[in-house]
Amino acid sequence: MVLKLLGLGFRYLLRRPYTRLYPYKEPPFTTERTRARHLLYMDRCIGCRACQLACPADAIKMYKIEGEWPKNRLKIFPGVDYSRCTYCGLCVEACPTSALVMTDYTMEHLITEDKSTTLYTPEMLAEPPKGEHRVTFTKDLLKPPPQPPPKKGGGG
Amino acid sequence: MRKLQVFLGPQHPGAPGNVAFLLTLDGERILDVDLIPGFLHRGFEKMMEYRRWDMDLVMSARICVEDPDHVELSYTHAMDQIFGVDPPERAKYARTIVAEFSRLASHLLWMMHFAGPVAARYATSWAIAAREEVLKWFDYVAGHRIYHHYIYPGGVRWNLPKDLKERTLQVLDRVEGLVRDMERGFFLHPVFQRRARDVGRLKASDAVRLGATGPVLRGSGVAHDIRKALKYDAYGMVDFEIPKGEYGDAYDRAMVRLREMYVSIGIIRQAVQQIPEEGPYRWRLPMALPPGEGVGRVESARGEFMTHIVSTTEKPGGRPLEPYRIKFRGPTMAHLTTVLKHIVHNEEITVADFPVVVGSLDPCPPDIDR
Amino acid sequence: MKGADTGRRIEVEVEPSQLRERLRRALEEGYDHFIGINVVDYPRAGVMEVYYFVESVQRGGELLVVKLRVPRENPALDSVSDIYPLAEYQEIEGHEFFGLDFRGNGSLRKWILDENWEGPPPLRKDVDTRKFVLETYYGGQRYERPKQEKSLQEVVE
Ligand code: SF4
Ligand code: SF4
Numbered sequence: 001m002v003l004k005l006l007g008l009g010f011r012y013l014l015r016r017p018y019t020r021l022y023p024y025k026e027p028p029f030t031t032e033r034t035r036a037r038h039l040l041y042m043d044r045c046i047g048c049r050a051c052q053l054a055c056p057a058d059a060i061k062m063y064k065i066e067g068e069w070p071k072n073r074l075k076i077f078p079g080v081d082y083s084r085c086t087y088c089g090l091c092v093e094a095c096p097t098s099a100l101v102m103t104d105y106t107m108e109h110l111i112t113e114d115k116s117t118t119l120y121t122p123e124m125l126a127e128p129p130k131g132e133h134r135v136t137f138t139k140d141l142l143k144p145p146p147q148p149p150p151k152k153g154g155g156g
Numbered sequence: 157m158r159k160l161q162v163f164l165g166p167q168h169p170g171a172p173g174n175v176a177f178l179l180t181l182d183g184e185r186i187l188d189v190d191l192i193p194g195f196l197h198r199g200f201e202k203m204m205e206y207r208r209w210d211m212d213l214v215m216s217a218r219i220c221v222e223d224p225d226h227v228e229l230s231y232t233h234a235m236d237q238i239f240g241v242d243p244p245e246r247a248k249y250a251r252t253i254v255a256e257f258s259r260l261a262s263h264l265l266w267m268m269h270f271a272g273p274v275a276a277r278y279a280t281s282w283a284i285a286a287r288e289e290v291l292k293w294f295d296y297v298a299g300h301r302i303y304h305h306y307i308y309p310g311g312v313r314w315n316l317p318k319d320l321k322e323r324t325l326q327v328l329d330r331v332e333g334l335v336r337d338m339e340r341g342f343f344l345h346p347v348f349q350r351r352a353r354d355v356g357r358l359k360a361s362d363a364v365r366l367g368a369t370g371p372v373l374r375g376s377g378v379a380h381d382i383r384k385a386l387k388y389d390a391y392g393m394v395d396f397e398i399p400k401g402e403y404g405d406a407y408d409r410a411m412v413r414l415r416e417m418y419v420s421i422g423i424i425r426q427a428v429q430q431i432p433e434e435g436p437y438r439w440r441l442p443m444a445l446p447p448g449e450g451v452g453r454v455e456s457a458r459g460e461f462m463t464h465i466v467s468t469t470e471k472p473g474g475r476p477l478e479p480y481r482i483k484f485r486g487p488t489m490a491h492l493t494t495v496l497k498h499i500v501h502n503e504e505i506t507v508a509d510f511p512v513v514v515g516s517l518d519p520c521p522p523d524i525d526r
Numbered sequence: 527m528k529g530a531d532t533g534r535r536i537e538v539e540v541e542p543s544q545l546r547e548r549l550r551r552a553l554e555e556g557y558d559h560f561i562g563i564n565v566v567d568y569p570r571a572g573v574m575e576v577y578y579f580v581e582s583v584q585r586g587g588e589l590l591v592v593k594l595r596v597p598r599e600n601p602a603l604d605s606v607s608d609i610y611p612l613a614e615y616q617e618i619e620g621h622e623f624f625g626l627d628f629r630g631n632g633s634l635r636k637w638i639l640d641e642n643w644e645g646p647p648p649l650r651k652d653v654d655t656r657k658f659v660l661e662t663y664y665g666g667q668r669y670e671r672p673k674q675e676k677s678l679q680e681v682v683e
Binding site: 234 | 532533534535558559560561562564566567568577579581583586587589591610611612614615616623637638639640641642648649655656
Binding site for chain 2: 004005008009012018029030031032033034035054055056086087088089090136137141142143144145146147148149
């Protein structure tokens with residue numbers, strides 16, 4: 001028994017560690033679907049506030065940005081407060097024009113020592129993240145789009 | 157006899173999560189235990205009344221951190237009943253797979269919590285390694301490691317990836333290897349057996365009477381499982397057994413959880429083979445919530461989880477978007493109040509045994525507080 | 527019986543005075559597993575609906591819901607903690623969140639909300655917890671995040 005267990009322990013001793021050497025050697029683990037920092041395409045946004053109304057954490061507020069925005073007459077754009085955001089992605093789902101998408105630039109990248117810098121204004125969201133990233137969560141993930149349910153009698 | 161009152165927790169390693177106990181001691185023996193909850197009360201039930209039903213789903217996952225998908229699943233079942241929809245076939249399998257992975261992750265985290273107080277630190281790290289594989293799988297399917305928001309009223313939130321079968325089977329092989337090693341290195345280890353045998357005995361009749369559910373109930377020898385009893389989602393279509401214990405002591409409960417991990421792996425293996433390749437994955441539901449009532453009962457990793465949702469037309473602001481009242485019933489309240497009191501009153505439990513007893517009940521205090 | 531899938535249940539409505547009798551009979555009928563108590567507040571009708579959920583392990587998880595209404599002004603009903611032990615704690619929850627008085631339950635007290643909440647029972651529908659918290663605990667001030675150099679634009683809310 002004891003020898004067997006020792007053998008088992010040795011096998012684990014020789015294995016590669018499971019932990020990642022973040023942040024110096026390896027980036028955090030992400031996949032094709034990881035939801036993390038948003039990216040805002042300001043030319044697509046129509047200022048409809050659907051994202052603000054969909055946010056369960058009240059993380060989104062609308063900001064006025066001066067400039068030429070043919071699609072956005074009110075000139076308001078969403079900004080995300082990352083000290084509140086839960087990365088649920090409901091705002092991306094709610095956006096009618098696919099102006100808001102999410103990248104896999106995770107919260108490990110967004111770590112900061114200064115709490116007052118966690119607010120991302122529309123302009124900061126429109127700028128792609130500095131490090132390596134890919135656009136992961138767009139409305140394409142909801143393809144084929146959900147159909148209305150078949151009619152049936154009764155129900156709860 | 158001098159009685160001593162000691163406040164245990166909420167940071168004690170034997171009391172995982174944010175809960176405290178008030179112990180009444182006579183020397184080393186525990187005479188009585190009182191639960192002190194409330195450290196994690198966030199008022200979710202009230203917050204949900206202020207928010208839209210789809211936001212509530214995001215919130216519901218946070219009720220039990222370790223096993224979020226079953227909370228979402230029970231919420232979703234109740235919502236499905238209110239909307240009067242039956243999810244598509246593909247979504248039923250997807251829900252089953254995700255729920256079983258969640259059970260796996262939760263049991264592995266319990267292993268970590270449990271092996272710590274028993275002083276088997278090596279098992280702790282093995283369990284976390286295996287859980288890491290599961291969390292990576294979640295990242296790959298649902299987009300996040302801990303809170304997935306993948307199970308959604310009307311189906312699942314988005315389609316499963318194309319290479320689901322191969323990837324899932326790979327992950328399962330790796331997890332199963334680790335669990336087998338844990339079984340040999342920890343569960344069958346004589347030191348652990350001596351530590352957990354005959355500690356915290358609970359008879360079958362008492363378990364039912366006191367309201368125990370899940371592995372605690374099954375560890376006492378009652379083969380009751382909502383998955384089998386109600387056959388919700390795809391559980392009617394897969395073949396699985398319900399592991400149960402004999403004596404109802406801490407060791408039996410631990411072994412039930414170990415065998416449940418194998419059962420979960422078996423269920424997922426069958427489900428990824430049977431899942432239909434094509435077909436819708438989600439019905440689009442209207443934004444407005446119809447009046448109605450729904451009860452969602454699922455077998456979570458810790459026991460029976462129930463969500464009761466009432467939606468009426470009597471809304472204060474007249475918005476038919478928020479549910480009128482949501483009630484969550486988690487399994488932990490019974491385990492940490494009636495069951496724990498019963499064990500302590502009927503058996504000589506010392507302070508040193510207490511972490512083993514509490515650990516074997518696998519508490520998740522947030523679902524008491526909510 | 528109604529509802530799909532996991533919502534299958536038998537609902538009975540009783541008068542508050544018959545509650546104990548009905549639940550004792552339920553226990554004899556084999557509903558041996560107590561699940562929980564839910565309370566729903568209807569301020570306009572002036573009543574609170576109390577739901578008792580009990581399940582039968584012998585009969586494959588059949589769910590029985592016993593429903594009753596108590597007036598909002600004097601929400602008192604009998605405790606069933608001697609029939610189902612777990613009810614004792616669920617009743618404490620109903621007491622602290624809804625102000626229900628369960629006659630015969632000796633341990634009614636603040637439990638989950640102990641030292642967290644000094645105010646009316648928070649889950650009642652006419653209690654606006656957001657306003658109450660703002661006034662009582664934050665002195666009428668909403669929490670605002672610290673000003674940030676980079677975001678001095680105008681917030682439109
Ligand atoms: S991801 Fe969720 S929490 Fe974050 S801003 Fe979008 S809706 Fe709000
Ligand atoms: S980002 Fe999308 S949802 Fe938000 S205001 Fe712009 S268009 Fe509307």
